[in-house]
Amino acid sequence: MNKPLSKSAAGLEISTANLAQLENRMGVPNYDRASLKSGIVHMSVGGFHRSHQAVYIDDLLNLAPSDWMISGVGLLDNDLDNVRAMQAQDCLYTVLERAESEDQAHIVGAMKDILHAPSDPAAVFEKLASPDTKILSLTITEKGYCYNKNRDLDETHPMVQHDLANPDRPKSALGYTVEALRRRMAANASAFTVMSCDNLPGNGHVARRIITQFAALRDPALAQWINDNVRFPSAMVDRITPVTTDATRSTLLEKFGVNDGWPVVCEDFRQWVLEDDFGLGRPDFEKVGVQIVKDVEPYEKMKVRLLNGSHSALSYISYLMGYRDVDLAMADPLIRKFVRAYMDHDITPSVPDVPGIDLTDYKDTLIRRFSNPAIRDQILRLAEDGSQKIQNAIVPCLEHQLKTGGSIKFAALALAAWFRFLSGTDEELKEIPLKDPLADVLNARAKIEPRSPDAILGLQDIFGATLSASPELRQEIAAALDSLYSKGARATLEAWLKGVA
DSSP states (O other), rough: OOOOOOSSSSSEEEEEEHHHHHHHHHHHOSOOGGGGOOOEEEOOOOHHHHHTHHHHHHHHHSOOOOOOOOOOOOOSSHHHHHHHHHHHHHTOEEEEEEEEEOOEEEEEEEEEEEEEEOOHHHHHHHHSSSSOOEEEEEETTTGOOOOTTTBBBOOOOOHHHHHHOTTOOOSSSHHHHHHHHHHHTTTTTOHHHHHHHHSSTTTTHHHHHHHHHHHHHHHHHHHHHHHHHHOOOOOOEOOOOOOOOOOHHHOOOOHHHHSSSSSSSEEEOEEEEEEEEOOOOOOOGGTTTOEEEEOOOHHHHHIIIIIIIIHHHHHHHHHTTOOOOOHHHHTSSSHHHHHEEEIIIIIGGGGGTTTTTOHHHHHHHHHHHTOOOTTTTTTHHHTTTHHHHHHHHHHHHHHHHHHHHHHOOOHHHHHHHHHHHHHHHHHSSSSSOOOTHHHHHHHHHHHHSTTSSSSHHHHHHHHHHHTOOHHHHHHHHHHHHHHHHHOHHHHHHHHHHOOOO
């Protein structure tokens, strides 16, 4: 989570009491929040949830008030400051939407309350056990699912081990979910729906498998009850949401005269494609633009491979070329051309037909979104957790291309740039901050033989047996690595793009 920002003495504070005054400056909720109940519990409250799902719910409540407000949960010890910041503002916060032409801001009121799980796990269980709770939604990132290379539960994971031993005081979303469902089963109550909103392939299927496997370690009967009674709709979610900074706060104060302890900043684009599979009902999402479909998979593959994969591909080469802001990198014609070549030649062939979507238009839109100067997304944010993002967004494309004889040239360059990035120093010998669950392992391996891909490509947990053993991929990466170290990132990119229209 982002750290809350220190408040300025100037500006109107965000609070229920000040909504009438705030309405003169920006959009505010038009519904009576005090009279409505929360039907959704969300783990874990961060920037993306507040810019995406909560905004859709807020829009819906503004159309027709209902008992579908959100109870937020902060799962981590260091979430406490943010939880307190939200509580101090009556769980109201500002969304700053930044387009190239103008900024728009409005206050979201969809969050009824927010809890800090480590401080009061009993309160979280009470909320999850409430018959009012019909949906548990998740944005816990890939790391939160605690899976292994086979996408099964990693039974040796420290959080899994802790939660099995301490079911009343878990640390993970998995631990809270399974224990809450056990309590509902014991009370002969209906099961809530688990709605994953994380950027990973088949998020609903992954959630079902991991949660059921976790439950089986506690009680096979519980696992069977979950399998029989809990719905796990899959979803594709999309909205670029950079880290909130002091600049966000300053913009709100200067342009809108508002002082917000924890605002959220995002682009003006958003998308949510959701499988219609809910056990206890759901909000009328389609009324506010959510695409309700029978099969999310094509949309999900399109988004994860083209958007998330392109984010990873551009991040490492851009950082090596000296860029720190995504829009400034995309303003470089060379990087812009690389991103489009990566999409067109190496990724698009692996994307299935997507109902109602023109892929050329979709890619054009992605380029515009990445280039939005008002967002000022950070290269390092895109570069985080590469071992997991690459596994989800790039590896399946490479497998497809190798199987069909398609191009892997630009994806291999993206991986070579990642390997070069993992060495921990840039081309000016300045330290690169590495943020990845496998950072120490990857950094150590990247230093063994810097110009050879073997040390990292051999990690089958990331690349699988096929890619790890592919001589064609190894050759492509080795050539790119040699060029990155001997000629530098810009000269390498120029060479790789020769002849590309």
